[in-house]
Amino acid sequence: MSAPGWTVVIPVKGSSGKSRLEHPDRAELASAIALDTIDAVCRAEHVAEVVVVTADGELALRVVSDAGAGSRPLVRVVPDPGGGLNPAIAAGLTAVEPARHRAALLGDLPALHPADVDAALELAATHDRAYVPDAEGTGTTLLAALPGVPLEPAFGGGSAARHAGAGFAALDIPATSTLRRDVDTADQLHSAVGLGLGPRTAALLD
Numbered sequence: 729m730s731a732p733g734w735t736v737v738i739p740v741k742g743s744s745g746k747s748r749l750e751h752p753d754r755a756e757l758a759s760a761i762a763l764d765t766i767d768a769v770c771r772a773e774h775v776a777e778v779v780v781v782t783a784d785g786e787l788a789l790r791v792v793s794d795a796g797a798g799s800r801p802l803v804r805v806v807p808d809p810g811g812g813l814n815p816a817i818a819a820g821l822t823a824v825e826p827a828r829h830r831a832a833l834l835g836d837l838p839a840l841h842p843a844d845v846d847a848a849l850e851l852a853a854t855h856d857r858a859y860v861p862d863a864e865g866t867g868t869t870l871l872a873a874l875p876g877v878p879l880e881p882a883f884g885g886g887s888a889a890r891h892a893g894a895g896f897a898a899l900d901i902p903a904t905s906t907l908r909r910d911v912d913t914a915d916q917l918h919s920a921v922g923l924g925l926g927p928r929t930a931a932l933l934d
Contacts, residue, residue: 733776733801734849734872735828736769737820738762739813740782740835757932759787761838761911764926766791766803768906769833772845775801777828780835781820783808817881829853830879831872836910839923844907848872848899855897861888863908863919870907871896 740762762782769778778801780791788805795803806823808816817832824830831849852858852872857879860870868887873879882890892898901907906924911917925933 732774732829732853734774735777735779735824735830736775736845737779737781737817737824737830737832738766738769738835739808739816739820739832740766740780740784740787757929759784759790760926760928760932762787762835763790763794764928765833765835765837765840767794767926767928768837768840768842769845770795770801770803771842772849773842774846774849777802777804777824779804779806779820779823781806781808781816783810813883814881817883821879827875829872829875831870832879832881832883834869834883834910836912837869837906837920838911838917838925838929839906839909839920840926841906841924844901844905847905848901848907851899851901855899857894857896858899859888859891859896860899860901860905860907862910863903863916867910869910870899 766780769775782788791805806820809819848860848870856877857873859868862869866886866888868883868891871879871881909920909923911920
């Protein structure tokens, strides 16, 4: 089944994120993880638009520079209003036409592969609202909703159960999918290495 063109909202802390990762240049590592995630989403065939929500001005400039003029998909940056992950996603969704297919994706998936994004969006197109649990099964990496259907994020600890309770359908995504490997800890980053990191993150870990 072919999925329609999706708008994907990606909240990113940028250089201020990933406080639990130990690295000589943690700020640069956090930015690299975000940029690799955004790049993978931009290369997915079913993605028509990407909305990055961030308060990191330098990262915003890098996102726009990487996208380039006339790029496909369209890439926009929306200021992060503060208050955490869910308000950031809400700000991004406010900038999106509700008649579009919409998704919210975490910005810390350094091994993300475009084919895994496409596979999830194809499945999501068969549900009013859907989510993808993280590799541990307790968190969430992706939320999606069809046109006109409210997309109300409840990210944070234990979010998979909250999204399921709110009526989101759990997508049958393999545990080995790069879409399920978000990174907050050194052990999770090690697992992501085994899946194949994006070029920016990999360069910092060589």
